Amino acid sequence: MNKPNPNPLSSMDQWEEDLLKRYPDPEMTKEKKDFRNYKDSDREDTVREFYKLNHQYQTYDFVTSKEKEFLVFNKREMSIWEALDYLNTLVDDSDPDIELDQLQHLLQTSESIRKDGHPDWFVLTGLLHDLGKVLCLFGEPQWAVVGDTFPVGCGFSEKIVYPQFFNSNPDFSDDRYSSKLGVYTQNCGLENVKMSWGHDEYLYQILKDYLPKPALYMIRYHSFYAQHREGAYDHLMSEEDHEYFNWVKLFNPYDLYSKAPVPPDVEALKPYYQDLITKYLPEKLSF
Numbered sequence: 001m002n003k004p005n006p007n008p009l010s011s012m013d014q015w016e017e018d019l020l021k022r023y024p025d026p027e028m029t030k031e032k033k034d035f036r037n038y039k040d041s042d043r044e045d046t047v048r049e050f051y052k053l054n055h056q057y058q059t060y061d062f063v064t065s066k067e068k069e070f071l072v073f074n075k076r077e078m079s080i081w082e083a084l085d086y087l088n089t090l091v092d093d094s095d096p097d098i099e100l101d102q103l104q105h106l107l108q109t110s111e112s113i114r115k116d117g118h119p120d121w122f123v124l125t126g127l128l129h130d131l132g133k134v135l136c137l138f139g140e141p142q143w144a145v146v147g148d149t150f151p152v153g154c155g156f157s158e159k160i161v162y163p164q165f166f167n168s169n170p171d172f173s174d175d176r177y178s179s180k181l182g183v184y185t186q187n188c189g190l191e192n193v194k195m196s197w198g199h200d201e202y203l204y205q206i207l208k209d210y211l212p213k214p215a216l217y218m219i220r221y222h223s224f225y226a227q228h229r230e231g232a233y234d235h236l237m238s239e240e241d242h243e244y245f246n247w248v249k250l251f252n253p254y255d256l257y258s259k260a261p262v263p264p265d266v267e268a269l270k271p272y273y274q275d276l277i278t279k280y281l282p283e284k285l286s287f
């Protein structure tokens with residue numbers, strides 16, 4: 001049998017496209033929704049294949065090993081603009097139609113937050129939230145960078161997308177990890193819970209000393225759809241988590257539905273964002 005392709009998605013944006021099918025914009029017209037829901041079996045197959053790998057390999061031990069590897073931050077020193085430029089080199093050639101420039105996605109998210117009059121750190125969070133995807137440039141496979149995140153070390157919820165693929169995850173049949181609470185205790189708080197490894201946790205760890213708590217929640221849990229959309233892990237959530245998840249929920253539509261018909265003018269916006277970056281962050285960050 002052929003070895004499966006470790007990177008089945010033609011680009012990481014394919015995962016986000018698929019999210020829009022699962023969670024369509026409530027404000028979108030029916031025609032547009034139908035358009036979005038076109039059946040493209042090739043694309044569905046690649047998204048399926050992607051989740052199959054993700055669910056199979058994201059184990060408690062895998063996350064622990066990635067923490068050891070990446071949370072020492074010895075890969076690269078970059079300013080935010082350098083990191084944004086670096087992330088933009090992710091653009092790949094295989095599917096030009098759906099490839100949204102990463103910087104454009106970040107600026108569209110932050111600009112729509114700004115338009116709604118939210119605090120400046122919230123705007124900055126919009127600009128930064130996907131910077132952790134630079135993991136891909138450090139050679140990590142797609143399934144360890146993007147995709148819905150979920151707790152490891154306890155039972156996988158049926159509400160996670162493609163739950164059947166967890167059958168091939170070794171933790172699924174490991175007594176330590178397979179009960180509802182696994183290694184955790186009731187309502188222990190997400191701070192004590194290991195999440196599947198990806199761009200959310202990585203960027204949170206890079207920025208945790210610099211941004212207000214609601215911003216850190218948005219960054220750390222923005223891909224945790226099983227909780228912020230489905231409420232599947234209330235048994236691990238503390239009171240505080242519930243409170244701060246209101247911010248995660250507020251952030252999510254900006255992430256998913258802010259694609260503007262006219263792309264933002266990067267050069268014109270740069271001075272505003274440079275001031276914002278200087279206000280909150282050091283000149284260089286360690287990745």
Ligand SMILES: [Fe+2]
Nearest residue numbers: 129130222223
């Ligand atoms: Fe993201």
Ligand SMILES: [Fe+2]
Nearest residue numbers: 105129130255
């Ligand atoms: Fe995003």
